[in-house]
Amino acid sequence: MQKGKASLLFEHPAYITAMASIAGKKEGEGPLGQQMDMIEQDPMFGASNWEQAESAMQKQTADLALEKGGIHRRDIRYLFAGDLLGQLIATSFGTVDLEIPLFGLYGACSTMGEAMSLGSMCIDAGHADQVLAMASSHYATAEKQFRFPLAYGNQRPQCAAWTVTGCGAVVLSAKGSENQVRVRGITTGKMVDLGTKDSMNMGAAMAPAAWDTIMQNFEDFGVDESWYDQVITGDLGEVGQKILLDFMKSKGHDLSEKHMDCGLMIFDKEKQDTHSGGSGCGCAAVTLCCHILPRLLDGTWHRILFVPTGALLSTVSYNEGQSIPCIAHAVILECGGDRTK
């Protein structure tokens, strides 16, 4: 059902029937390490270069999600997936062996939200019985793509984030039970560009996009923060979180007690020297699969708004002096009986 300007409320919500998270050594040493399915100690994932490493990680995560769900890949009708690299090479090479019809997506670090949105739409419509939604990032491929060679050892400002090496994958299914997490609705983001130009401060660039999508979600569903147990953004980090909370406050919403950010959960800032927090498609995807979904399943939360945020810049646009357009895609996740009736 269409709700408001940019939201859908699903009549046939997709159930998350399987999930998997694989991450790197540093992420494994962070606060969520114990909750991840697998920590790979080798940053190369057994491959011969960084990009193939990320592809291998995607393949392993997809395989693990299917294995955990006892699902054969032939029973997955569509794959919605993406990564941060130019021309989506981590996904393209990582998913060849799956032989699943693929919709390649680019939403920067919002990709997991985009994949779950399209996947849920597909399930709600009856276009598929089961789909896989997946997103990944790798510290080394991202640094190579967007910043400096690792060996150069450049200094990073305190507002910079640390790209997560990790991949998260969920199976969305038409069949499920009240005890499984369901995608109740979505709010699809539009491009938001307030003119921020500092590529080392993505949190500041993305916060207005998160704010825009969350406000749109509140408006479209006629709700406010009280409807959610938590509003969880993707990778705003410390700087972006502060801006988001300020922006929300300016519109009369106090999110301070209800807001979490995957970028602030996945690393221990003091011990891990990750400055503003974690980032990358993998940040929200891994945190979703290893921490958020389990908290919904164990009843800690009943309903949350998951809002991965993406900064759609490239080194070309950055070097041409352009600003950073951003986007955020929100997904309403619920578990347990419907408490709104």
Place this chain on the structure above:
Amino acid sequence: MQKGKASLLFEHPAYITAMASIAGKKEGEGPLGQQMDMIEQDPMFGASNWEQAESAMQKQTADLALEKGGIHRRDIRYLFAGDLLGQLIATSFGTVDLEIPLFGLYGACSTMGEAMSLGSMCIDAGHADQVLAMASSHYATAEKQFRFPLAYGNQRPQCAAWTVTGCGAVVLSAKGSENQVRVRGITTGKMVDLGTKDSMNMGAAMAPAAWDTIMQNFEDFGVDESWYDQVITGDLGEVGQKILLDFMKSKGHDLSEKHMDCGLMIFDKEKQDTHSGGSGCGCAAVTLCCHILPRLLDGTWHRILFVPTGALLSTVSYNEGQSIPCIAHAVILECGGDRTK
């Protein structure tokens, strides 16, 4: 309705209620020039660099499609769009002003097929009344992204294609009539990689993906080439066309009288020195909007299979010696009364 392994037959097909094509000077001088909505003589589209030029072209094309259809942008619920550039910057920057919820897509030159597929799924499901599907490429941004600086003047082998400067956009709508083109069904491609490594011969790399999707379409719908008036691929070019026809023949399908390729239609090989043909997301998108849809509307054809093909390589994967994984997304387009009953 799900059909076979990878196809959908729509109960509520999306109608193409508006379309627009804008292209560059060279494309305007080609065989389809007279049919394009607008030829921009300035390759910079009034902008200060190539990437902004492509963004400006996207914005103009979207605006023109809406104008031609008499549709306000606020009545478009979703935008499905993409381009060839790293991190989709042509799309990200080009669509900010539209303020339409965006699903950013990357399918290389198959993007128009991917956008129309997802857009039609969305309409069929009732998730939207109207969506916009759009894809663009620009010769200069693509050369800069994938090959050599233009000023270097590198020599191109005869199997190389020429990236089209152009953008095509269609409005897909839940409401329409028999006299409008409708998306009857889709077949979603999977990644196909037969090991081709020559980035100057994309046609050879993509032909197996086109073959895979067309064969899947035939199987899923229980049809063969006789069901279509034309099977039209995106940008296989001369080399790729020959391979596709050979592959089809090996499975007992003679497509020689029914196959067209947008890359072979948009340029005059002899006069325009474009070697194997045109390529890029814009090639299939522009040819669709300026030539294919009008031929369906005027009754020349009743039903065609539109199969944009994409090569998902990047300079990083190429320079690391990797092969070129490819994908093709097929869209069944029909106009006029249903002749299959």
